[in-house]
Amino acid sequence: MSETKKTDAADAVVPQQAAAAEDRADVTPEGRADRAKGSDDREVLLRVQGLQKHFPIRKGVLQRQVAAVKAVDGIDFEVRKGETLGVVGESGCGKSTMGRVITRLQDPTGGTIEFEGKDITSLSAGKLRPLRRDIQMIFQDPYGSLNPRHTIGSIVSAPFRLQGVEPEGGVKKEVQRLLELVGLSPEHYNRYPHEFSGGQRQRIGIARALALKPKLVVADEPVSALDVSIQAQVVNLMDDLQSELGLTYVIIAHDLSVVRHVSDRIAVMYLGKIVELADRTSLYEAPMHPYTKALMSAVPVPDPKRRGTKSERILLRGDVPSPISPPSGCRFHTRCWKATEICKTAEPPLLELKPGQQVACHHPENAEDQAPQDTVLLSVAKAAVELVTSEETPAETEGSAEVEEAEAEAAAVAEADAPEAEVEAEVEDAEASGEAEADESEAAAEGDEPEASGEAEAAKPEASAEAETAAEADEPEADRQKSTGK
Numbered sequence: 001m002s003e004t005k006k007t008d009a010a011d012a013v014v015p016q017q018a019a020a021a022e023d024r025a026d027v028t029p030e031g032r033a034d035r036a037k038g039s040d041d042r043e044v045l046l047r048v049q050g051l052q053k054h055f056p057i058r059k060g061v062l063q064r065q066v067a068a069v070k071a072v073d074g075i076d077f078e079v080r081k082g083e084t085l086g087v088v089g090e091s092g093c094g095k096s097t098m099g100r101v102i103t104r105l106q107d108p109t110g111g112t113i114e115f116e117g118k119d120i121t122s123l124s125a126g127k128l129r130p131l132r133r134d135i136q137m138i139f140q141d142p143y144g145s146l147n148p149r150h151t152i153g154s155i156v157s158a159p160f161r162l163q164g165v166e167p168e169g170g171v172k173k174e175v176q177r178l179l180e181l182v183g184l185s186p187e188h189y190n191r192y193p194h195e196f197s198g199g200q201r202q203r204i205g206i207a208r209a210l211a212l213k214p215k216l217v218v219a220d221e222p223v224s225a226l227d228v229s230i231q232a233q234v235v236n237l238m239d240d241l242q243s244e245l246g247l248t249y250v251i252i253a254h255d256l257s258v259v260r261h262v263s264d265r266i267a268v269m270y271l272g273k274i275v276e277l278a279d280r281t282s283l284y285e286a287p288m289h290p291y292t293k294a295l296m297s298a299v300p301v302p303d304p305k306r307r308g309t310k311s312e313r314i315l316l317r318g319d320v321p322s323p324i325s326p327p328s329g330c331r332f333h334t335r336c337w338k339a340t341e342i343c344k345t346a347e348p349p350l351l352e353l354k355p356g357q358q359v360a361c362h363h364p365e366n367a368e369d370q371a372p373q374d375t376v377l378l379s380v381a382k383a384a385v386e387l388v389t390s391e392e393t394p395a396e397t398e399g400s401a402e403v404e405e406a407e408a409e410a411a412a413v414a415e416a417d418a419p420e421a422e423v424e425a426e427v428e429d430a431e432a433s434g435e436a437e438a439d440e441s442e443a444a445a446e447g448d449e450p451e452a453s454g455e456a457e458a459a460k461p462e463a464s465a466e467a468e469t470a471a472e473a474d475e476p477e478a479d480r481q482k483s484t485g486k
């Protein structure tokens, strides 16, 4: 496969792949918009109400709980059959935790989760076993999630072993079919993960997730660890597989440009809460929550028509507050340029202010003010954002739109690598600083190692359940960690 040479080939393939991704984007909006509108008629596959996940912080000899990390703090949403729900937000806002809780890799602290109309909130490990076939997760790190000591055949066939399923025609044949389905060769069956590029590894992870024909796939940042040029391929593959297999996705991403192309609806999270939930067209064309607007503004829009024009970007100032003691009222009030007294004292409920668009804000954008009497800005509001007006560079060469689009995408990724860059909505840069933490919790989710910090303690009791679904990534991954001295 050409992907094995991805580093060298990346420069050469970027324009074509970026163009391909954009072509699809050009084709898909109507389809997606229709699907989003039509999605209301479709059956609800997953319903989440008041979902909470708090991680206790313990101290002292008696390990008494002194506080809690409120990673997910009361969220409601539904996912309908065949749709893709994108979930975005800054690092640490609780996206991965939400993903692990809805797949029941971790137990919720509060709220309910219904899958196909059945309450699965507190099913025991035994009763969860059949559910593991229906709900699968794709992890962010295609390097850490595949056991380097196992062959691809063994990795992709693990779900069959764990569930005691014998596919028609035998496991090997089925695994080879799955490899083909994700664009790999059946001959890769006996090869090892180190022989594959990141994109190919993620395809292997996808094949493993699809082995048992799941109804719901939760993909946690499925492409963020990949080279930009490969991201489009993997996203497109997931999109194709959705149509082919009738899958339902929850796709978690910090990068709005990823969810934009694949989602029917998008949920924006901030500090453990959903602050806006809308179909993709409404969200991108008329965001209502000031935080969504800032996130949008931080994403470079690869639009050749805008070249030579002036654009304004909202740069959020300040750090994301701690989820241990989130701000009172609206959690965003310490960074919001529209914050008034009511924002500090009263938490805005998530309301449907336009058909298909829910928002939790007293003073939403593009909608009627919910607290018009409250007009005096908090002092923090005045310093909360910086509006930066920048001039788009005119196109230098004719017909170079694709190249520029790829550059814009690459720029977004480059920003992600700059840990101290001024907070351009911090989606990208916070990712870098939160990486270690995310890795740690991912390892925990895969049930592979004892948690290093006291903070992660909360994940321990759930490790066995997690290992089950993360297929073979359980004990072998621990071996790997030991062998690499981690």
Ligand SMILES: Nc1ncnc2c1ncn2[C@@H]1O[C@H](COP(=O)(O)OP(=O)(O)OP(=O)(O)O)[C@@H](O)[C@H]1O
Residues within 6 Å of the ligand: 055, 069, 070, 071, 089, 090, 091, 092, 093, 094, 095, 096, 097, 098, 254, 323, 430, 431, 434, 435, 437, 438, 441, 444, 455, 456, 457, 458, 459
């Ligand atoms: N097992 C755990 N124990 C204690 N705290 C945890 C655990 N897992 C996550 N957290 C905390 O919960 C919060 C949300 O983490 P989570 O990984 O869900 O965020 P995220 O939105 O996925 O971030 P990122 O974009 O960096 O992946 C963070 O403050 C994190 O430190």
Ligand code: SF4
Residues within 6 Å of the ligand: 289, 290, 291, 330, 331, 332, 333, 334, 336, 337, 338, 339, 340, 343, 348, 360, 361, 362, 363, 364
């Ligand atoms: S205007 Fe108020 S309620 Fe709305 S996001 Fe800003 S702080 Fe929150």
Ligand SMILES: [Mg+2]
Residues within 6 Å of the ligand: 095, 096, 097, 220, 438
């Ligand atoms: Mg995460």
